[in-house]
Amino acid sequence: MQRLHSVKANSIVSKWNRKEIPDIVIGRLPVYLRTLRLLAESGQDVTSSHELGDRLGISSAQIRKDLSHFGEFGKQGTGYNIKFLCNQLQRILHVDRIWPVILVGAGSLGNAIANYTGFESRGFRIVAIFDEDPEVIGQKMGPVYVDDFANLAQRTEETSAQIAIIAVPASAAQRVADRLIHVGLNSILCYAPITLVVPSHVRVNYIDPVIHFQHMTYYLK
Amino acid sequence: MQRLHSVKANSIVSKWNRKEIPDIVIGRLPVYLRTLRLLAESGQDVTSSHELGDRLGISSAQIRKDLSHFGEFGKQGTGYNIKFLCNQLQRILHVDRIWPVILVGAGSLGNAIANYTGFESRGFRIVAIFDEDPEVIGQKMGPVYVDDFANLAQRTEETSAQIAIIAVPASAAQRVADRLIHVGLNSILCYAPITLVVPSHVRVNYIDPVIHFQHMTYYLK
Numbered sequence: 001m002q003r004l005h006s007v008k009a010n011s012i013v014s015k016w017n018r019k020e021i022p023d024i025v026i027g028r029l030p031v032y033l034r035t036l037r038l039l040a041e042s043g044q045d046v047t048s049s050h051e052l053g054d055r056l057g058i059s060s061a062q063i064r065k066d067l068s069h070f071g072e073f074g075k076q077g078t079g080y081n082i083k084f085l086c087n088q089l090q091r092i093l094h095v096d097r098i099w100p101v102i103l104v105g106a107g108s109l110g111n112a113i114a115n116y117t118g119f120e121s122r123g124f125r126i127v128a129i130f131d132e133d134p135e136v137i138g139q140k141m142g143p144v145y146v147d148d149f150a151n152l153a154q155r156t157e158e159t160s161a162q163i164a165i166i167a168v169p170a171s172a173a174q175r176v177a178d179r180l181i182h183v184g185l186n187s188i189l190c191y192a193p194i195t196l197v198v199p200s201h202v203r204v205n206y207i208d209p210v211i212h213f214q215h216m217t218y219y220l221k
Numbered sequence: 222m223q224r225l226h227s228v229k230a231n232s233i234v235s236k237w238n239r240k241e242i243p244d245i246v247i248g249r250l251p252v253y254l255r256t257l258r259l260l261a262e263s264g265q266d267v268t269s270s271h272e273l274g275d276r277l278g279i280s281s282a283q284i285r286k287d288l289s290h291f292g293e294f295g296k297q298g299t300g301y302n303i304k305f306l307c308n309q310l311q312r313i314l315h316v317d318r319i320w321p322v323i324l325v326g327a328g329s330l331g332n333a334i335a336n337y338t339g340f341e342s343r344g345f346r347i348v349a350i351f352d353e354d355p356e357v358i359g360q361k362m363g364p365v366y367v368d369d370f371a372n373l374a375q376r377t378e379e380t381s382a383q384i385a386i387i388a389v390p391a392s393a394a395q396r397v398a399d400r401l402i403h404v405g406l407n408s409i410l411c412y413a414p415i416t417l418v419v420p421s422h423v424r425v426n427y428i429d430p431v432i433h434f435q436h437m438t439y440y441l442k
Contacts, residue, residue, distance in 0.1 A: 030435035035416050055416055094438040101434070112333040113430070118391070118414050122431045123438065162441055163434060170339070187437040189430055193339050195256050195276055203440065205433040209334070209410055210343045212426040213322070213384060214251035216408040217315040217344065219424065220383055 021069045026093075028066055031056060033089040034122075040082045048079040095123030100159045102185060104176050105167030106131035106139070106146045109191055113167055114142030127159045149176075153183045166190045177204075242290045247314075249287055252277060254310040255343075261303045269300040316344030321380045323406060325397050326388030327352040327360070327367045330412055334388055335363030348380045370397075374404045387411045398425075 035055055039047055049060035049067075056063075067073050067085075070092055074080040090096040101124050103110055114126055129141050130149040137148050147155060164185040166173050173192035180188060181202055188204045190196060196204050256276055260268055270281035270288075277284075288294050288306075291313055295301040311317040322345050324331055335350055350362050351370040358369050368376060385406040387394050394413035401409060402423055409425045411417055417425050 026439050027436050029439070030432040031416070033435065034414060034429070034432065038415055055418065092439070093435045094441060095435050099434070099438055099441075108329075108333040108336045112329040115329050116430075119431065122414075122435070124431060124434050163437060165430070187441060189433050189437075193255060193343075194259055195252070197276065203437055205437065207428055207430060207433070208255070209337075209386070209428060210340065210345065211251040211255065212410050212428070213320070213345050214254065214314045214316050214343070215248050216384060216410075216424055216426065217320055218247050218250070218313070220315060220320075220408060 025066045025069060028058070029089055029093055032063065032066070033086060033093065033095075036080075036082050036086045036089070037122075040086060045082055046079045047082055049074075051079075090123070093123075097123065099124050099163055100127040100161040101125065102127065102152075102156060102159070102161045102164040102180075103129045103167060104131070104149065104152075104164060104180070105191075106133070106136045106141055107167065107169075110167040111141055113165060113191075114144070116142075124163070126165075127161060128155045130155075149179070152179060156183045156185060161185065163187045163189070166192055168192060170194045246287045246290060249279070250310055250314055253284070253287070254307060254314065254316075257301075257303050257307050257310070258343075261307060266303055267300045268303055270295075272300075311344070314344075318344065320345050320384055321348040321382040322346060323348065323373075323377060323380070323382045323385040323401075324350045324388060325352070325370065325373075325385060325401070326412075327354070327357045327362055328388065331388040332362055334386060334412075335365070337363075345384070347386075348382060349376045351376075370400070373400060377404045377406060382406065384408045384410070387413055389413060391415045 032052065035052060036047065049063040052063050053060040070088070073085050073088060098120065103113055103126050106129055110129060114129055119125060126142060126144060129144055129146045130152055131137055131146050132149045136146050139146050162185065164180045164187070166176050166188060168176050170192045173190060173194050174196055177188060177190070177196045177198060181198060186202045188196070188202065189207065190204055191207050193208050193210060198204055253273065256273060257268065270284040273284050274281040291309070294306050294309060319341065324334055324347050327350050331350060335347055340346060347363060347365065350365055350367045351373055352358055352367050353370045357367050360367050383406065385401045385408070387397050387409060389397050391413045394411060394415050395417055398409060398411070398417045398419060402419060407423045409417070409423065410428065411425055412428050414429045414431060419425055
């Protein structure tokens, strides 16, 4: 493949108006970024919308259309420079920095999350872990010591965290969410198998394996 | 609210043709089911597309349209009988039974998954856990003992499992997936932060918290 024409990064990212871009498109960008980084790690320099599409089960036209919201990242017939596109996507998604994240729940799930080593390279760091159980408060879990949930407000302010993970049982999740929102944590990733009731300015994403299983079993006999 | 007119269950579910229903609609049904079950647990008997929509951040029209693919579950102005609709959704999604699930990876994430108590009430049971590490093989984890990954084919046949969870590091995930597919496990839930390369008849869903975080940070400053 030919070398890509170089394009000035600033001129690209400043062009787009984030109000106009559908949320479903934004949701695909992290998936593109993950795939591009895997290609980069395997030593590849250039890719195409066709290669990405084949890997992801998305049409190449969709990928080109999604990326075109943010500028022109490749030339027809020459493909995308992987490193350049990774950098652009990281800037667009604001993960060209490290975001502090608060974790609530120090059970076996919280422990697994705290010990996951893949956050930092992708823009996130667990800076505090909370629980209400005196048995686990003070224990080391992954990189930090488990703190008393009563200290949430103070630690949130100290760490400037805007993102929180809920890893408590379903029965406690709404109460935890209410507290998180009260202290200004308005971006929440919830592992509890419930749908939280939250104000409209709060964004909640859910991780629930059973939702995926039940989607799969529809197609099984 | 008035009582719902009773409708014969069989006549409803047999009407629809599953070929015609978009996958994105199928993907929302488990979310409806989860919410309906939470309403039922809180003692509620009847709900409406408006109430469901408010809870889920989906328009009531979308919910009615999604459900209409499968028959008529409520009467205008009277809403849905929650228990009836739960039963119907469980039948449609084939979770009116228990599906055996195989888990690969007995690290801290595997341990958290194995100890999760919310699977069985929603249609799933971890029946075998595999690892390659002699240190963990033979240990009890949640309800079962960790087995040698070398025994995958035999145990898959014994348990009739069709669904598998990958909870190994990214570097091992593709190799594990290849083995799973080789023994006929064609529905895979992957916790490793990679995109697997699989044949077209294999369905893979992904659980990757960073994808959610990066979606959130797009909107943060």
